[in-house]
Amino acid sequence: MGMVQFVHPPREDITLAGVLAALADPMRLRIVKSLLERKDCMSCTEAAPCPGMAKSTLSNHFRVLREAGLIQTSKKGVEHRNVVREADINARFPKLLKTILGMADEG
Amino acid sequence: MGMVQFVHPPREDITLAGVLAALADPMRLRIVKSLLERKDCMSCTEAAPCPGMAKSTLSNHFRVLREAGLIQTSKKGVEHRNVVREADINARFPKLLKTILGMADEG
DNA sequence: TCAATAGTTCACTATTACTGAACTATTGAA
DNA sequence: TTCAATAGTTCAGTAATAGTGAACTATTGA
Numbered sequence: 001m002g003m004v005q006f007v008h009p010p011r012e013d014i015t016l017a018g019v020l021a022a023l024a025d026p027m028r029l030r031i032v033k034s035l036l037e038r039k040d041c042m043s044c045t046e047a048a049p050c051p052g053m054a055k056s057t058l059s060n061h062f063r064v065l066r067e068a069g070l071i072q073t074s075k076k077g078v079e080h081r082n083v084v085r086e087a088d089i090n091a092r093f094p095k096l097l098k099t100i101l102g103m104a105d106e107g
Numbered sequence: 108m109g110m111v112q113f114v115h116p117p118r119e120d121i122t123l124a125g126v127l128a129a130l131a132d133p134m135r136l137r138i139v140k141s142l143l144e145r146k147d148c149m150s151c152t153e154a155a156p157c158p159g160m161a162k163s164t165l166s167n168h169f170r171v172l173r174e175a176g177l178i179q180t181s182k183k184g185v186e187h188r189n190v191v192r193e194a195d196i197n198a199r200f201p202k203l204l205k206t207i208l209g210m211a212d213e214g
Numbered sequence: 215t216c217a218a219t220a221g222t223t224c225a226c227t228a229t230t231a232c233t234g235a236a237c238t239a240t241t242g243a244a
Numbered sequence: 245t246t247c248a249a250t251a252g253t254t255c256a257g258t259a260a261t262a263g264t265g266a267a268c269t270a271t272t273g274a
Binding site: 160161162163164167182184185186 | 262263264265266270271272
Binding site for chain 1: 231232233234235239240241
């Protein structure tokens, strides 16, 4: 009871609109970029390069990314580890992630 | 006075977040796709394949696309003609438009 | 001059995002 | 064990944003 359960949509339920909406927020774009650069899992606070932000806001951003199918979250001890679902996104929308993330610096 | 003036950001002010946010709405994605397929200018009601929608909502969608730098609107008689700013978007974010629009069917 | 058409603007409501506070879960130490 | 610390979620309230009908502007054409 009260046990946290994460919602991860199956690959086929990932929508373009959902992915774009998730990445349309600069903070979330930075989180995904940060996760991709490190390749390995990262905790929420690690992945979010924005110290001033409220914990609840951060938590909400990760939920949005999760429900859009962009990241996979799993529990590891006291923290939650996140990875980008590269294979799923690339299968569904080839090159989309690479194209968007490759531009995330100058935009 | 009361004369409608359109806001068109210069190329360098077009942001990735703005473009993604604009395209994250399914209706707006369809509008852009519709505009691109026809190549020539289209009026707002022509470009929007959604008869049930309120005029004010439609007008707002075009405003969002315009302010994101995705479309250029000009007055032609009683109607407003719209074109996708392909050159500007492609200069700013190469292949982004093609990548996203190419997936807009199955997502 | 009047009606029709195309779209915008306004004011209102409905939905969504941000936040602090309270809560759950896990670890590690006394 | 118990207690404090850490990581993150959930909740409730407010702030910001989107959708809508109604009123408005502008243009055409009879």
